[in-house]
Amino acid sequence: MTDPVxxxxxxxxxxxxxxxxxxxxxxxxxxxxxxxxEVVALIGxxxxxxxxxxxxxxxxxxQKSGRIARRFARQAMVFQEPRLMPWATAEANxxxxxxxxxxxxxxxxxxxxxxxxxxxxxxxxxGKYPVELSGGMRQRVAIARALVVAPDFILFxxxxxxxxxxxxxxxxxxxxxxxxxxxxxxxxxxxxLSEAARIAHRVAVLHPEGRGIMGVRHLPGAPGSRDDExxxxxxxxxxxxxxxxxxxxxxxERRIA
Amino acid sequence: xxxILHRLxxxxxxxxxxxAGLAGLCLLAALWQAGHQAWGxxxxxAPLAVLAAAVDLLRDPASWEIIGRTMARSAGGFVLAxxxxxMAGLAAGYSPATMRLARPLLTVILGVPPIAWLVVAMxxxxxxxxMVMATILVGVVPxxxxxxxxxxxxxxxxLDAMAQAFGAGPWRRFWSVGMRxxxxxxxxxxxxxxxTSVKVAVMIxxxxxxxxxxxELARARxxxxxxxxxxxxxxxxxxxxxxxYGVLHPLRAETERWREAARPWGVKR
Numbered sequence: 112m113t114d115p116v117x118x119x120x121x122x123x124x125x126x127x128x129x130x131x132x133x134x135x136x137x138x139x140x141x142x143x144x145x146x147x148x149e150v151v152a153l154i155g156x157x158x159x160x161x162x163x164x165x166x167x168x169x170x171x172x173x174q175k176s177g178r179i180a181r182r183f184a185r186q187a188m189v190f191q192e193p194r195l196m197p198w199a200t201a202e203a204n205x206x207x208x209x210x211x212x213x214x215x216x217x218x219x220x221x222x223x224x225x226x227x228x229x230x231x232x233x234x235x236x237x238g239k240y241p242v243e244l245s246g247g248m249r250q251r252v253a254i255a256r257a258l259v260v261a262p263d264f265i266l267f268x269x270x271x272x273x274x275x276x277x278x279x280x281x282x283x284x285x286x287x288x289x290x291x292x293x294x295x296x297x298x299x300x301x302x303x304l305s306e307a308a309r310i311a312h313r314v315a316v317l318h319p320e321g322r323g324i325m326g327v328r329h330l331p332g333a334p335g336s337r338d339d340e341x342x343x344x345x346x347x348x349x350x351x352x353x354x355x356x357x358x359x360x361x362x363x364e365r366r367i368a
Numbered sequence: 369x370x371x372i373l374h375r376l377x378x379x380x381x382x383x384x385x386x387x388a389g390l391a392g393l394c395l396l397a398a399l400w401q402a403g404h405q406a407w408g409x410x411x412x413x414a415p416l417a418v419l420a421a422a423v424d425l426l427r428d429p430a431s432w433e434i435i436g437r438t439m440a441r442s443a444g445g446f447v448l449a450x451x452x453x454x455m456a457g458l459a460a461g462y463s464p465a466t467m468r469l470a471r472p473l474l475t476v477i478l479g480v481p482p483i484a485w486l487v488v489a490m491x492x493x494x495x496x497x498x499m500v501m502a503t504i505l506v507g508v509v510p511x512x513x514x515x516x517x518x519x520x521x522x523x524x525x526x527l528d529a530m531a532q533a534f535g536a537g538p539w540r541r542f543w544s545v546g547m548r549x550x551x552x553x554x555x556x557x558x559x560x561x562x563x564t565s566v567k568v569a570v571m572i573x574x575x576x577x578x579x580x581x582x583x584e585l586a587r588a589r590x591x592x593x594x595x596x597x598x599x600x601x602x603x604x605x606x607x608x609x610x611x612x613y614g615v616l617h618p619l620r621a622e623t624e625r626w627r628e629a630a631r632p633w634g635v636k637r
Binding site: 166169170171185186187188190192194196197198199207208211212239240241242243256260266 | 526527529530531532533534535536540544545548623624625626629630
């Protein structure tokens with residue numbers, strides 16, 4: 112944050128990225144940038160390649176062509192499923208990421224406890240195995256695991272889709288609070304317009320068939336400042352007046368395969 | 369302190385589970401006794417008589433040497449088979465091409481009975497420990513191979529991706545994520561492989577004269593001494609049970625603590 116020039120350079124930049132799966136182009140000519148301290152929500156209909164895009168950004172997949180610049184020191188990821196190791200306790204699951212980041216055993220355990228407290232995960236449940244936890248608690252552990260390494264970039268791949276409405280809301284609040292507090296940037300994939308409207312600084316819309324980013328909308332105010340009415344007004348306007356969002360609820364199951 | 373108590377509790381539960389095993393054994397003994405009373409001493413000696421004969425055998429240091437020979441052979445063959453099968457299984461699990469090549473091979477190897485391998489091994493190695501181990505190897509490697517390959521191929525790739533997203537390299541991913549999932553598949557194969565090792569070793573010893581428990585069984589057959597034959601069988605089975613419950617099961621329980629946590633209260637075994 113000391114260098115004003117760096118401050119304006121995107122932390123994540125995808126330039127003309129193409130990805131092919133079994134010879135078929137899944138994503139074509141994607142250009143997207145995430146600025147420091149900013150959360151960009153990436154939305155699009157089911158099967159348009161959002162998940163592939165975030166996997167590319169995380170380095171889990173190799174792009175066919177184009178350039179991906181990652182100007183962050185440490186990334187973390189929250190997946191659609193919690194992806195916890197069933198043989199490890201909640202604490203060990205969180206500490207695992209800290210260990211991968213190079214922390215010692217004790218430091219990792221302490222960091223895990225701190226991270227668990229940050230996501231309001233009850234310390235009494237830290238010794239439990241994932242099978243003993245409810246879905247919401249598991250996702251909390253997954254978020255704590257992402258926070259424990261003090262990342263400067265977090266990738267979210269539809270993390271709250273499987274949760275019920277009330278829980279989803281609490282998890283969103285958690286992420287909003289953490290972004291404001293820890294000042295990391297993020298790419299948040301979702302197909303839920305109101306989730307995007309609550310959580311993001313900017314919304315990018317992916318083409319229904321993965322042919323580029325169709326457009327970007329800046330949202331007014333900081334993510335935490337929008338109340339329910341503002342969120343409702345935003346999503347209403349997007350759905351009824353903004354042509355960019357016209358195909359957002361199209362579902363083409365064939366493309367998911 | 370809490371951890372020690374927890375550990376003691378688990379050990380206690382494991383030992384307490386022994387009662388059920390004992391009950392099963394008693395049932396077997398009861399059926400055996402019924403058979404004894406129906407067919408008489410010559411065909412089926414009483415279980416207590418056999419047990420007494422086995423205890424007598426165990427009092428004799430010479431018997432321990434015989435048992436030691438059989439166990440050393442089966443353990444040697446088992447460890448070797450575990451290493452070879454485990455390595456090959458890992459390779460096949462991570463490389464689908466190897467898996468495709470290995471599958472028909474596996475079918476062929478499993479299709480040939482161990483006794484046929486024994487003939488070939490006898491010609492190659494003569495009546496030596498090497499011959500016994502080679503036969504065990506052929507019998508057990510496919511089991512371990514299949515268990516390992518299955519465990520690796522069936523791993524949760526989501527966890528792999530998770531570890532990678534947090535910066536784990538291929539080795540780290542294998543040690544921390546792949547290995548644990550493989551072990552779950554490997555343990556049943558190892559238990560079966562251990563039993564096969566001992567059985568094959570004893571079988572070879574009966575057929576060839578290389579000493580060990582099998583040799584004593586062959587002698588008992590010559591003298592038509594059913595009590596002695598059964599006593600040796602009891603000893604061999606007891607050895608196997610001791611190995612399985614003394615070594616393999618505690619090891620397994622250590623790696624699979626979470627499965628116990630998954631069981632609802634009151635169904636803990």
